[in-house]
Amino acid sequence: MIKPNPDLTHYNLEDFVTDLSFISWVLLPNPELSAYWENVRFSHPEQIKNMEQASKIISGITLKPAIFDQQEEDVLWDNIAAKTTIHQISHTTKLWRIISTAAVLLLVGGAFFLYQANRQVTYITAFGEKRTIILPDHSQVVLNANSKLHYLKNWGSNKKREVWISGEAFFVVNHLHQSGTILPGDNFVVHAGQLAIEVLGTTFNVNDRRGLINVSLVTGKVSLAVKAKKFVMKPGEVFEYQSGQDTIIRKKTKAVQKIVWRNNKLEFSQTPVIEVFKQIEDLYGYKVVVRNPKILEKKLTGTFVTGSESAFLKGLSIALDITFTKSSSKQLIVQ
Structure with missing residues (x-):
C-alpha cells in the first residue's frame, strides 16, 4: 500500500498531483484510500479546490512514450521508490499496477514535466507537437516538436535565470532590470550544448539539433559564450555554432525565416x-x-x-x- 502523507495543511496543487497515494485514489481507488481522502476533504475544506483541480489533471493525463536517457530514468524510479512505502504485496500484478500509477509523468497538453528531487522541472515534447511554457519569471518559451527544456524551479534575485535546451525553442524573455546595479537574477541564460546564450530581456530562437546550434535574434541584445570567447548579436542576425569547435559563424539567413515554425x-x-x-x-x-x-x-x-x-x-x-x-x-x- 502507498502510505498517505499525514501532513496536508500546507499542500498545494503540485503536491496533490505528485502525491502517489492521491494518484492511486484517482486512478485505482480502493475502500481504504477512499476513506482516507474523503476524510481529508472533510478535515481540510480549504483543500477541496486543489484536490478537484489535481483530480482533473490526473484523470486527463494521456500516457505517451517519453524520450529520456538512462540517467533520467534512474532518477525517476529513485524518486518513486523514495516516496513509496510497500507494506505487503499479495500479487506481482498488484505491485506493478501501483508502480505504474506512481510513474505517471504528468503529460499535460502533449508535453510532460517531471519535478525531480532537486526541484528541477523538465518539459519534453513529442514528435509533431508544440508546447507553450511560462517560466517562474513569466518569460515565455514555445517548445518545438521533439525538444526538451529543463530548469531549476526556484528562481530568485540572487540567482541567474537559467534554462537548458535541446531541440528548438523560441524565447520571449521578461526584462527584469530597471536601473542601477544589474543583479544576478536580472540575467537570463540559455544553455544549448557547449553554448551559453545570455540576455537581459529579448526575443530569440534557439535550435540545437545534430550537433549544430543555431541562434536567431529577433529583438534586444544577446551575448554568446563558448570556451571563454564571447560574441554579441544584433537584432535580425543568425549565428551558428558547430559542437566541438571554438568559433561561431554569422549566417546571412534572416532571423525571421528561422521562427516561422511557431505559426x-x-x-x-x-x-x-x-x-x-x-x-x-x-x-x-x-x-x-x-x-x-x-x-x-x-x-x-x-x-x-x-x-x-x-x-x-x-x-x-x-x-x-x-x-x-x-x-x-x-x-x-x-x-
Whole structure:
C-alpha cells in the first residue's frame, strides 16, 4: 500500500498531483484510500479546490512514450521508490499496477514535466507537437516538436535565470532590470550544448539539433559564450555554432525565416533537399530513406504549413515531384 502523507495543511496543487497515494485514489481507488481522502476533504475544506483541480489533471493525463536517457530514468524510479512505502504485496500484478500509477509523468497538453528531487522541472515534447511554457519569471518559451527544456524551479534575485535546451525553442524573455546595479537574477541564460546564450530581456530562437546550434535574434541584445570567447548579436542576425569547435559563424539567413515554425510553417529558400528531409525527421520522427540519389540534387523554395503532417508531405511531394511512402518501421521512403 502507498502510505498517505499525514501532513496536508500546507499542500498545494503540485503536491496533490505528485502525491502517489492521491494518484492511486484517482486512478485505482480502493475502500481504504477512499476513506482516507474523503476524510481529508472533510478535515481540510480549504483543500477541496486543489484536490478537484489535481483530480482533473490526473484523470486527463494521456500516457505517451517519453524520450529520456538512462540517467533520467534512474532518477525517476529513485524518486518513486523514495516516496513509496510497500507494506505487503499479495500479487506481482498488484505491485506493478501501483508502480505504474506512481510513474505517471504528468503529460499535460502533449508535453510532460517531471519535478525531480532537486526541484528541477523538465518539459519534453513529442514528435509533431508544440508546447507553450511560462517560466517562474513569466518569460515565455514555445517548445518545438521533439525538444526538451529543463530548469531549476526556484528562481530568485540572487540567482541567474537559467534554462537548458535541446531541440528548438523560441524565447520571449521578461526584462527584469530597471536601473542601477544589474543583479544576478536580472540575467537570463540559455544553455544549448557547449553554448551559453545570455540576455537581459529579448526575443530569440534557439535550435540545437545534430550537433549544430543555431541562434536567431529577433529583438534586444544577446551575448554568446563558448570556451571563454564571447560574441554579441544584433537584432535580425543568425549565428551558428558547430559542437566541438571554438568559433561561431554569422549566417546571412534572416532571423525571421528561422521562427516561422511557431505559426506551424517552415520557410525554405533554395534549401538543399537533404536539409528538408532532416526537418521531417526532427519534427515527425521518421527515418527518411531516399531510393533515387538524383532526388538529393534538388533544392526547395517556398513556405509550407506543418500543422498537418499529411498536408505538409503532400505539399513537398508536389513541389519536389517526389512520392513519400510510409513503412511499418517508421521509415519514410522517398522516390
